[in-house]
Amino acid sequence: MSSESRRFGFRPTAEDVHLFRLAVPALGNLVAEPLFLLADSAIVGHLGTPQLAGLAAASALLATLTYLCVFLAYGTTAAVGRRIGAGDLPGAVRQGVDGMWLGVILGVVLGLGGIVFAEPLVRMFGASHEAVPYGVTYLRVASLGQPAMLVVLASTGVLRGLQDIRTTLVVAASGAGANVVLNYVLVYPLGMGIAGSATGTVLTQYGMAAAYSAVVYKAARRYGAPLRPDREGIKQAASASVPLLIRTILLRMALLAGTILAARYGTEALAAQQVAWSLWGFLALVLDALAIAGQAWISQLLGGSDVEGARRATRRTMQWGVVTGVVLGLVVLATRQLFIPLFTEDEVVRHLLSEVLLLEVLFLPIAAPVFVLDGILIGAGDGRYLAWVGVVTTAVYLGAALSSYAGGGGLMGLWWALGVFMVARLVVLVVRIRTDRWIVTGGGGAGGGAGLREGDVVVSGEVAAVTQTP
Structure with a gap:
C-alpha cells in the first residue's frame, strides 16, 4: 500500500x-x-x-x-x-x-x-x-x-x-x-x-x-x-416501525412524482426515464449493501456502548461509500455509449438517456454517503429524525421538480431536481451525524427502539457465539 x-x-x-x-x-x-x-x-x-x-x-x-x-x-x-x-x-x-x-x-x-x-x-x-x-x-x-x-x-x-x-x-x-x-x-x-x-x-x-x-x-x-x-412486544415493534414506514412512503412519493412528471414530456422522455431509473436502482443496490452492513455494525456497537467504535465505523463506511460511488460513476461514464443501444433503437431516447446518465455520474458520489448515513441512522434507531427530515427533503424535491416542469426544464430538469434532493438529504444527514443526538447506547435505542423488558437477561459472555467480530 x-x-x-x-x-x-x-x-x-x-x-x-x-x-x-x-x-x-x-x-x-x-x-x-x-x-x-x-x-x-x-x-x-x-x-x-x-x-x-x-x-x-x-x-x-x-x-x-x-x-x-x-x-x-x-x-x-x-x-x-x-x-x-x-x-x-x-x-x-x-x-x-x-x-x-x-x-x-x-x-x-x-x-x-x-x-x-x-x-x-x-x-x-x-x-x-x-x-x-x-x-x-x-x-x-x-x-x-x-x-x-x-x-x-x-x-x-x-x-x-x-x-x-x-x-x-x-x-x-x-x-x-x-x-x-x-x-x-x-x-x-x-x-x-x-x-x-x-x-x-x-x-x-x-x-x-x-x-x-x-x-x-x-x-x-x-x-x-x-x-x-407477545402483545406488548409486537406493539413496541409496530411503534418503532412507524417512522421507518413514513420515511419509505416519502421516498416512494419522490420516485412516483419523477415518473409522473417525466410522462408529461412525452413517450420518449418516459422511456428514457424508465431506463435511467432502472440503472439508478441497480447501482443503488451496491450502495444499499454498504448501508445494510453499516446498519448491522453500528447497531451492535451502540448496543455495546462503544461510542468511539461507532463513530470510527461510521467514518470508515462513509469513506468506502464515497469511493464506491465514484467508481460506479466512472464505470457508467466509460460504458454508457456501449450499453445504451441495448435498451432502445430510438435516437431521441438514446440522446436523452446519454444526457441523463451524465447527471447520474455526477450524483453518485453524493448519493453514496446519503445511502450509507441513512442506513447508519436506521441502525442507531434514529427513525424519528429520518421521518421528520424526510418530510422536509421530499418537499424540497417536489418543489424543485415542479419548478423545473413549470419552467419547461424537460427530463434533464427533473434529474437536476433529483440532485437537489440528494444534496438536501446529505446536508440533513451530515448535520445529524456530527452531533451526539443519534448516539444512544445500550439495548434500547433512540427513535422508538424497544427498551429492556421485565425478564430480560444479559449474557455477554455468549455474544461471540452468534456474531462475527473483526
Whole structure:
C-alpha cells in the first residue's frame, strides 16, 4: 500500500474486512431478490402478451407492498443488533420473534385485502381489459404468500442484526433457484398457466420463511427466548416501525412524482426515464449493501456502548461509500455509449438517456454517503429524525421538480431536481451525524427502539457465539 493511500486513510484494516464481509453477502442477497420477478416475467411472457401485462400490473402492486414493508427488515435489524451488542441474547431473539409475528399479522391483513380487492387493484395499476383476468388470478394466488413474504423480511432483519448475512444470501439464492424450477414446472408441464407462476412463488416464499424460522427457532431454544406472540412486544415493534414506514412512503412519493412528471414530456422522455431509473436502482443496490452492513455494525456497537467504535465505523463506511460511488460513476461514464443501444433503437431516447446518465455520474458520489448515513441512522434507531427530515427533503424535491416542469426544464430538469434532493438529504444527514443526538447506547435505542423488558437477561459472555467480530 502506497504512502499516498495511507495519507488519505484507505489502508485496509480489520474493520474494512469486517465491513465487506457484511456488505458483499448483503449485495448478493439484494440482487437475488429481484430474480423472483425476472423469472416470473420470462416464464409468463411465453404464455402471451395479455398474461404478461396482467403479471406486470399485479407484480407492480406486490412490489410496492414489499417496498413499503421493508421497515420490518430495517427495524428488526437495529433492534436485534442493539440487544446483541448489549450482550442480551435472549432479548435479541425475542425482539426478532416480535418482528416476525408483526410480519405475520400484517401479511394476513394485506393478503386478505389482495384477495378481496384484486380486480379494482389490478385495474388501478393500469391493466388493460383483456389483461385484467390474468392479473386478478395472479394477485389472488400471490396474496396467499404475503404472510410468508413479510416473515422473510422480518427474519432477514433478525439475521442481519446477528451479523449473519451469509445465511440470508444462501436462503435468497436458494429461493431464487427454486422459484424458477417451480414456476416452470407448474406453468408448463402441469399446465396451470399464470396461476402456476404465482403458486410457485408462494411455495418458494413459504419455503424461505420456514428456513428462516428454523434458524430463529434454534436460537430461541438455545437462549430460552419465548416463541409465542407477545402483545406488548409486537406493539413496541409496530411503534418503532412507524417512522421507518413514513420515511419509505416519502421516498416512494419522490420516485412516483419523477415518473409522473417525466410522462408529461412525452413517450420518449418516459422511456428514457424508465431506463435511467432502472440503472439508478441497480447501482443503488451496491450502495444499499454498504448501508445494510453499516446498519448491522453500528447497531451492535451502540448496543455495546462503544461510542468511539461507532463513530470510527461510521467514518470508515462513509469513506468506502464515497469511493464506491465514484467508481460506479466512472464505470457508467466509460460504458454508457456501449450499453445504451441495448435498451432502445430510438435516437431521441438514446440522446436523452446519454444526457441523463451524465447527471447520474455526477450524483453518485453524493448519493453514496446519503445511502450509507441513512442506513447508519436506521441502525442507531434514529427513525424519528429520518421521518421528520424526510418530510422536509421530499418537499424540497417536489418543489424543485415542479419548478423545473413549470419552467419547461424537460427530463434533464427533473434529474437536476433529483440532485437537489440528494444534496438536501446529505446536508440533513451530515448535520445529524456530527452531533451526539443519534448516539444512544445500550439495548434500547433512540427513535422508538424497544427498551429492556421485565425478564430480560444479559449474557455477554455468549455474544461471540452468534456474531462475527473483526
